[in-house]
Amino acid sequence: MIRIQEADFNVQDELDSFRKDCPKIGAICSFTGLVREFGDRTDLTGMFLEHYPGMTEKALQKIIDQAYKRWPINQVSVIHRVGKLNLSDQIVFVGVSSAHREASFAACEFIMDYLKVEAPFWKKELTASSETWVEEKSTDQQRAERWQDNPEP
Helix, strand or coil: CEEEECCCCHHHHHHHHHHHCCCCCCEEEEEEEECCCCCCCEEEEEEEEEEEEHHHHHHHHHHHHHHHHHHCEEEEEEEECEEEECCEEEEEEEEEECHHHHHHHHHHHHHHHHHHHHHCEEEEECCCCCCCCCCCCHHHHHHHHHHHHHCCC
């Protein structure tokens, strides 16, 4: 399941949806990204995220499909918020369920690493006096590249 939305989400509701009617699940791993007060600058007041509707969902589905091919996982959920977000707001949720923890941990991390470099989102950092588009970070690219040579974390 992929959702791109402006509205906030409830992590507990998302985790509960994994457990519903699925007794074969032995593990659920999730990641929740938050707006923090520092980025490339130290005086952030928030951020603004944009995406390209249709293209973004297609890129996310491709990442999820790769995770299904690599690990025996049951269900994946990716929620990404767009629009204006304030400090401490939730930005992204990635949840993965499987029979065993190893697959859930690895697939959740893989999806988040690839989301950072392959999903078309544009992020602007906001301060009291400026707005600055954020460029791709080499560390994000390096995290994604490590999966190419070694499928395990």
